[in-house]
Amino acid sequence: MKKDEVFMPDGTSFKFWDDTTEYKKIYHVNCNHPKASDDNPGTEDLPFATINQSAKILRPGEKVIVHGGVYRECVRPICGGESPDKMIAYEAMPNEEVIVKGSQIWETDFKLSKDWNFRHLPQGAKIWTGELPEEWFIGYNPFMTQNFSSEYTTFTRDWTDAEINVFMLKRGMVFVDGRPLKQVFRPYDLVNTEGAFWVEDPGLAIHFRLWGDEDPSGKTIEVTTKEQVFAPAKQFLGYIRVSGFHFEHCADGIPVPQRAMVSARRGHHWIIENNTIKWANSCGIDVGNETWHRPTITDKECTGGHIIRKNHVSNCGICGIAAVGNNANTIVQDNIVEWIGDKNIERIWETGGLKFHTCDTVLIKGNVFRHIRNAPGLWLDYLNKNCRITGNVFADIESINGAIYLEVNHAPNLVDNNILWDIRGTRSERGYGVNVDTNEECVVAHNFFGKIRDWYAVSVNLNQRSRIVGGRVGLCRLNKVFNNVFFECPKRIMLSRIADNQSDGNLFDQRNNATSLCVESTENLLDLSAWQRYYGLDKNGTQARIEANFDPETLEFSYNYEGEMPKCCPVPELYGIKSESPGPYEIKLK
Template sequence: MNTRSYANGAPIILPDGTEFPFWQDETEYRRMYYVDQQHPGASDGNSGTEEAPFLTVQRAAEVVEPAEKVLTKSGIYREWVQPRRSGNGVDEMISFEAAPGAEAIIRGSQVLGAKWTNSDVARSVSVWAVDLPEEFFEGDHPFAVVNTTEEDFEIMRWARGERGRIPHTLPRAMVFQNGRRLIQLGSCDELPRVAGAFWIDVAHHKLHLNPFDRTNPNKVIMEATTRQYLFNPQVKGLGYIRIKGLTFEHAGNGFIRSGNGAVTTWGGHHWIIEDNTVRQINAVAIEIGAFTDERSESGDREVLEKRTGGHLVRGNHVSDCGTGGIQGTMVPRSLVANNHIHDCGWQEVQSYLETGGIKILLTLDSVVQCNYIHHCHAAPGIWIDCANRNSRVCRNLLHDIAAANGAIFFEASNAPNQIDHNIIYNVEGGSGIYQRDCNRLLIAHNLI
């Protein structure tokens, strides 16, 4: 299963018989900027050469121009990268890449270095507590905002029955013990009996936890999320950007349908997101939709379709995401292929109807193919949701999917679309392939 055969002359055919509008990076990069936090002379005041590298990826993002590349060397970069500008076309892209052979990790957490003491609230020798900084409970910090706000429920009217329920009412924070994710609980009462769990005392700015293996937290590395996003321009409409070979982890983002991806194109066009690892995310890992804020966005669909999309999302390893792996609201002319997606849905919020290994909607001329998706719980493997046109789901391998909507779910679309040549097995709670409220949907040559 390899979409790269397309480059060897085998086109991807859409349901109407036309070819998918494939493209690729044709840039001859004129300049390289280097980021290397392990270099003794690294500084954001440097010129960004290999001999005088930047300290942060963000500094490189501020200066990089079209036809230039940012190469990040090994290290853990605790930051939110916000690109400032677009590339100019397929021959003048801007690229953010791991340096050859490097393990460059962009991490949205920080180490909790304060001293832990036994909790005086839980009254258990197994439960520890630490005071958190005031800034953890201000603004859009993951400890300060719940997973689904009242504003979010006003947009997602179909999910309003979830109001007041855990985990929607819990903060977006995540906590890790030596890299292992703990479970957030809704009260301190349960904590003594649940190892590997934590509770946030918002009123007193304290974190209480029962570590894995009854470990003293002063003797291990404890980390907590301090950022909702890891790579997000916050400038709408940037295009011709490439992200390759980086690792993104520990994002404390929320459950809103649009504008919540840890790595997101933020309503942009012609991004290549390839060969990255995205893991341990509170909600959605990668987002590629035209919409970023459904509270204020509106407009003609045809206009949005022309100025957004055209993304290539391929070869990524996405895992351990609370609600979804790859998502997007309005996704025209995009290819999602050769991604390995697993262990998504651990937040157990299937009933709010926004979960999935891959969940995209309002697609046009888009293709989801050759992805390997498995062990998703409370989330379908692939969900193509609402008003899709001339799009295709093919040559995917899905197994061990536990979801009410099944492994592949195609919904509410009345134009030609196609599901073909997929292999599906070990599905619990739903069908191998499930369509609802669709017309002119071709389902053929699948092994279930």
């Protein structure tokens, strides 16, 4: 096995690639340069003023270096590269902060709002109002456009008013000194809510109340005006690299379609690396087919192949990284994805730190998914095959579907060497560690499950036993749960079908033995002894006194045990790698 070689569940080595272009021409953008102008030639001495000017002229084998400053624009590439050695690159100048925002600074004559019935304002409460410039919204006004997508009319039948109201809210966002105001549904909702705003139809006036009922004078107020911040003018562009930027503030809608802050627009072979992406109304990054209503791209040279690495994605209302198909041979590596899901509408079923559909040979490695609410950490949605989720951290997640959700897959997938810590459910009997929902040939091996308190750490279930995808129903067969460690997990493993599924070599915390294991129905609650004796499961599994601690911020992990160590089972899907100890053997933490 070569250094850095990674095997996929089918035994093939993941095909890594990278930018090998020797750039023949380099343009410069510097909005703070005294001679900056889009009429310039784009040299370092005579730079462009906007990134979009460079996007108009960049051709394969060329790149632009963007110097420090704040650029309020949506960058629209019109040309892609041709190959790994003939790419187009957008680079932030090293050691300079390059911020690209889909917002404008709102400076107007703010007045106290008096023309609306706010009912009973508390003494001293102040609601301010101001008008937005019409010229900011040529072609798109997020303060007039609702979050609502007609795709979800069937889902809303049993929704609460609070969930429906989120759909009816506008897409626009307001920031005061960098801090977001909360949008409310009715004008009188401002009475009981500081730090909030309400949009007056037709989206050209905003009423807002600041924290502590402060005066807006002297504050920097920004409003989102762009749907996206980096997205090509044309679809299907390939071989584009985007490196080192701070992308902030976009007013994208709730998917589908997925039209994220940074979008490949159905393109292929993008490298999105070392960026900070935050404060999207909905999604941070999308690299898929945008929606399942578009034709599937079948040309393998023009689909997927993306590299998404070392980005920090945060504060996105619905999803951090998304892809409806068009994601084959993609790697998502060494990213931090956190504080996702503040829209609180998980039941649109398109949420997640990462949400991919119909993956083929996707490697998700070395990422941190933490502080996620109303969304699973990672969700692979139906007919995924040959995917590997390895060496990741999932911590402090509150969700119906838990940390990792694998939904209705008929082919092998592998979940190994991950740490899952402090996963909680937002509904009764929910909040899984790994939810293996109506899958075949899924392997969950050498993971550490800590403090999965509300539901099963590993659930191999038939929750969607009647759903037909790929021409048939799922069978819940040939799944394996091998060589994991379970610490403070009152519900450890569920196997909804005994036939053909295996569990062995696992190490269990002896403090959570009673009724911690389950077979075939939620009433069949077992301890380890019955699990072993009557069902032949975990013949090599043991219980021990386990102590463990994990800090999601510092990523410091400590773990020890007193007692018998289980005999680990061979995991053929790991192709030659053997470990004598349960739990992760590859993950590298501080």
